[in-house]
């Protein structure tokens with residue numbers, strides 16, 4: 001084997017020198033802040049929780065100790081794209097990395113399992129839903145990994161909007177291959193976005209007993225934060241005036257909805273090289289926009305939250321928020337993209353009271369009341385009932401009913417069969433759902449408090465994440481610490497009127513019915529809006545539904561759900577199938593314009609759906 005000299009199988013030898021490994025295997029000259037300490041702790045076999053901002057270099061904190069411990073590091077990662085990216089990077093460095101997820105065929109996965117069992121892998125990346133496959137954990141347990149890394153670990157916490165039931169099962173399965181009888185395989189949990197409550201939940205869910213916690217690096221010394229109150233109609237003009245100074249570009253403007261992103265982009269584009277970026281654009285166009293921005297050909301991107309993941313542009317001078325973000329975690333993540341080069345940069349947040357109302361509206365829509373979920377739960381028993389029969393007992397429209405069912409399922413209150421028959425689940429759903437809903441409301445509260453509070457903005461952020469090593473000094477540069485140095489000071493008292501918004505869609509920011517882009521992080525693009533109202537080329541609600549096509553689509557969905565062992569509505573909701581049946585898209589582009597479809601759904605199911613539609617012509 002090519003690397004057998006670097007990876008002796010014996011566990012008896014002393015751990016390899018971490019610094020030497022850093023240079024020879026990863027090609028880095030030095031550790032970044034905290035990396036060495038974390039790597040040493042993880043290599044020593046302690047369970048570890050690591051919370052550091054995006055871009056801080058968390059991956060190294062499992063990749064390096066894994067090599068040092070000699071053996072295979074098992075990496076649990078929630079997103080296929082992230083996984084593919086990491087594996088490709090490691091393979092380029094001649095490290096033996098492989099992955100198992102739903103995008104790979106059976107034979108590929110089988111070969112990866114063989115390589116794992118033969119000890120031919122340094123890293124095995126696995127999607128959390130794999131643990132639902134019978135026998136998978138047992139297969140892994142046949143050869144003990146030397147380290148287990150849980151990436152994006154906030155997904156395991158029931159407090160978060162990214163909560164993934166598949167991650168939840170990890171807690172059950174980990175003991176199987178941690179071998180708790182002798183020295184257990186250490187686990188390292190990594191995340192960029194966990195408040196103290198979420199941190200505690202991760203520790204609890206993963207069954208850490210005596211763990212080390214590293215919560216670091218949230219203070220940004222070159223970033224000056226400003227908060228400005230402005231009504232939605234005045235915001236495009238304000239943004240334009242602010243970005244007119246070329247020294248404030250390149251810039252990212254975060255908009256609450258796709259529509260707002262497009263309208264602000266068109267306001268700016270007569271004055272500076274600007275483009276919109278959101279999940280409703282074809283993948284090719286998004287890639288092109290991103291590339292042009294990275295290359296400096298575009299100076300301003302007006303984006304929904306879909307933009308920014310993995311964007312490594314060091315010289316962004318300004319990050320502007322055109323509306324109140326849905327959580328401090330999301331806000332921090334987004335402003336963190338400014339000034340990666342260490343030069344002075346600004347984050348400007350525009351908001352007004354109406355933004356909070358908007359978030360509350362979306363909360364009620366996305367998280368139906370406990371009482372509504374209760375209506376469904378009460379109609380269920382041990383004998384399976386048809387979904388449409390149960391639906392009669394819930395006072396909600398179709399769209400809300402689908403959400404009620406999904407939430408109840410996520411929290412264990414209902415079992416869903418392949419034919420969408422429902423059986424009563426566990427009564428504990430109410431507590432956990434209520435906790436999640438309250439947490440979401442709390443996130444909105446905290447964000448509102450952040451803009452209202454007269455305390456140093458940076459200090460508020462550092463405290464929010466519970467960075468206890470921080471010296472707790474005022475930043476000296478935010479609008480609270482240094483009001484006279486605000487770049488927005490020159491615009492105080494200036495009235496702005498956005499002519500476009502005025503003439504066509506007054507108050508559009510506040511009234512938009514798109515899904516708000518704030519407050520959802522990693523898998524936001526997995527759940528595109530199913531609301532038909534704002535979609536281009538959406539179906540006409542009064543048009544007749546072609547029943548045959550709809551039934552063909554349902555049959556396909558049923559098979560797909562069975563194959564993955566999940567309820568049909570997790571593949572696609574009824575509303576999405578109805579839209580496809582009505583619109584009959586004939587290309588991926590056309591499918592992307594159908595309500596309920598974003599790039600990730602199109603990538604996953606596009607070809608299959610288009611195939612079914614074309615057969616029914």
Ligand code: ADP
Pocket residue numbers: 028029030031032035052053054055056057058059060192
């Ligand atoms: P995170 O997971 O914390 O968001 P990553 O692990 O993806 O961050 O690392 C961000 C970038 O920093 C990557 O391109 C990585 O190669 C680079 N990086 C990590 N550690 C170092 C280091 N010690 N020296 C130089 N670059 C590093």
Ligand code: MG
Pocket residue numbers: 058059
């Ligand atoms: Mg990462």
